[in-house]
Amino acid sequence: xxxxxxxxxxxxxxxxxxxxxxxxxxxxxxxxxxxxxxxxxxxxxxxxxxxxxxxxxxxxxxxxxxxxxxxxxxxxxxxxxxxxxxxxxxxxxxxxxxxxxxxxxxxxxxxxxxxxxxxxxxxxxxxxxxxxxxxxxxxxxxxxxxxxxxxxxxxxxxxxxxxxxxxxxxxxxxxxxxxxxxxxxxxxxxxxxxxxxxxxxxxxxxxxxxxxxxxxxxxxxxxxxxxxxxxxxxxxxxxxxxxxxxxxxxxxxxxxxxxxxxxxxxxxxxxxxxxxxxxxxxxxxxxxxxxxxxxxxxxxxxxxxxxxxxxxxxxxxxxxxxxxxxxxxxxxxxxxxxxxxxxxxxxxxxxxxxxxxx
Numbered sequence: 001x002x003x004x005x006x007x008x009x010x011x012x013x014x015x016x017x018x019x020x021x022x023x024x025x026x027x028x029x030x031x032x033x034x035x036x037x038x039x040x041x042x043x044x045x046x047x048x049x050x051x052x053x054x055x056x057x058x059x060x061x062x063x064x065x066x067x068x069x070x071x072x073x074x075x076x077x078x079x080x081x082x083x084x085x086x087x088x089x090x091x092x093x094x095x096x097x098x099x100x101x102x103x104x105x106x107x108x109x110x111x112x113x114x115x116x117x118x119x120x121x122x123x124x125x126x127x128x129x130x131x132x133x134x135x136x137x138x139x140x141x142x143x144x145x146x147x148x149x150x151x152x153x154x155x156x157x158x159x160x161x162x163x164x165x166x167x168x169x170x171x172x173x174x175x176x177x178x179x180x181x182x183x184x185x186x187x188x189x190x191x192x193x194x195x196x197x198x199x200x201x202x203x204x205x206x207x208x209x210x211x212x213x214x215x216x217x218x219x220x221x222x223x224x225x226x227x228x229x230x231x232x233x234x235x236x237x238x239x240x241x242x243x244x245x246x247x248x249x250x251x252x253x254x255x256x257x258x259x260x261x262x263x264x265x266x267x268x269x270x271x272x273x274x275x276x277x278x279x280x281x282x283x284x285x286x287x288x289x290x291x292x293x294x295x296x297x298x299x300x301x302x303x304x305x306x307x308x309x310x311x312x313x314x315x316x317x318x319x320x321x322x323x324x325x326x327x328x329x330x331x332x333x334x335x336x337x338x339x340x341x342x343x344x345x346x347x348x349x350x351x352x353x354x355x356x357x358x
Contacts, residue, residue, distance in 0.1 A: 075160030076100075078112070081134055082154050086216045087209075089141045090184060091150040092126070098133025100125070100163045106195035107169030107188075107286065107318055110137065111294045112161040114152070119145045122291045122313070124188045125164060138187035138216070165294045166317045169284075175201040175258040178250065179225070180243050180272055182208050182264025186217050188286050189263050194224055202226050204255065206246045208264075212237030244271045251279065259284060262321060266330050273321040285321035287312045289329060290336060304328050 081094040100110060109124045127136040141150040152158075169192050171177075177196045179189040186207045193203045203224065208231040209215040215230055215237060222228050229246045230238030239246060247260070262272035263286045276283045292298035294313045301312035306323035310316065 075113075075162045078158045078161040080152055080154050080156050080158065081132075083150075083152065086138065087214050089150070090138065090214075090216060091141070092136055092138050093149070093152075094129075094134045094136050095158065095161060096133060097135045097161055097163075100161065101128045101130050101133050101135050104128050104135060104164040105168035106171065106191045108164035108166045109317060110135070110161050110163030111165060111291060112137075112149075113159050114145065114148055115159050118148070118159070120292055120294070121145055121149065122165075122288060122294070124191070124286070124288075124317075126187045126190055138184065140184045162294060165313060167315070169195055169261075169318055171195045171199050171201070172258065173199050173201070175199070176256065177201055177203055178247065178255070178257045178260045179203055179205045179221075180207075180247060180260060180262040180264070180268075181205070181217075182243055182262075182268040183210075183214060184216070185262075185264030185268070185286075186215075186221075189261055190217050190220060192261055193221060197224050204250065204257075205229070206231065206243045206250075208232065208238075208243040208246075210234065242271070243268065244275055247272065248275060251275075251281075257281060261286075261318075266326055266333075269321060269324075270326040273324070273326075277322050283321040284318050285324060286317045287319065287324070287329065288317065289332060302332075 076097060076099065078095040078097045081096055083091055083093045086092050095112075097110075104125045107124075109122050111120045111122050113120050121139075123137040123139060125135050126138045128134070129136075139146050139149050141147040149158075171192070175196060177193070179193045179196075181187075181189040189205065189207075193205055196203050203226055205221045205225040205228045207215060207218060207221065207228065210233045212232055215232065218228060218230060229250075231241055231243050231246050232238055233242070234240070243264070251257075260272065260276055260281055260283045262269045262283060269285045273283050273285070287301075287303060289301045289303065289312055291301045291313050296311035296314040299311070301316075303310050303312055303316075303319075304325040305315075305319045310319065
């Protein structure tokens with residue numbers, strides 16, 4: 001696979017612990033925190049429960065046997081090889097994670113934690129460089145933890161990374177797929193588009209953003225897709241309008257897709273599904289709800305699909321979009337808004353008085 005990792009990285013500093021060589025840092029367990037609880041997103045879970053979750057992740061006890069072969073283990077300490085800006089508030093990180101890079105497949109993700117007090121952040125593996133043992137994730141700074149992650153530098157360590165998690169994207173041979181990415185969702189459709197091309201298929205990519213500076217990965221997609229259509233809400237670049245308008249035009253012009261993959265805001269994915277459902281056009285969406293352990297045990301990522309309860313971390317993250325209960329998913333995400341807002345306000349107050357915000 002062609003490498004997109006920058007040819008030169010910032011110098012990697014030596015280990016801060018003289019007893020531990022840098023080459024062994026990846027397997028080093030950090031000392032337990034003295035705190036009695038672990039802050040996971042907006043929730044305070046007992047340290048004992050969090051430790052149990054980590055043990056499950058390490059042993060893959062929560063995974064059916066068919067999925068264990070794709071799980072590299074962990075958690076690993078991952079060093080940031082490089083970090084760059086793709087758009088205002090959107091950063092791409094390359095992480096040193098050879099076991100994950102070796103086993104990752106399109107559609108899978110990792111869960112990472114910056115420090116012992118940090119929440120677990122699920123992020124799609126946007127790209128890999130197997131030769132260098134690196135994975136790439138794309139992060140939008142929308143909350144306290146993602147802002148903290150985007151503020152880190154090359155050479156910094158992320159406390160633990162677990163993956164690859166989730167079921168790989170089902171990609172048939174020589175399929176014609178329309179990949180629809182809205183905003184940061186383009187980071188999810190990009191590896192799927194590459195997977196389709198690797199299997200001899202054809203890809204039309206429709207990517208959108210509120211304005212030109214928020215459109216990401218356009219050049220990367222133009223290198224692999226058969227056609228790329230860009231839309232912006234304000235008309236500052238590409239076609240003015242929504243990604244659904246561009247998709248509707250393609251369908252009306254007679255494009256026969258085997259599958260439409262839509263990833264982005266919930267309302268966007270729901271709109272795509274509303275468009276394709278009457279046509280009985282297979283539509284896949286990738287969901288990104290709140291997650292804690294990544295094993296299906298915490299229940300944080302519970303969704304209803306086809307009237308059945310599913311867990312995004314182990315049953316997904318991709319589902320038949322025509323079967324997803326989007327209203328329920330949106331309501332569950334809204335349930336944590338007050339806590340997220342309080343966390344952001346606390347961070348801003350600490351920054352204002354010169355205290356470390358995280």
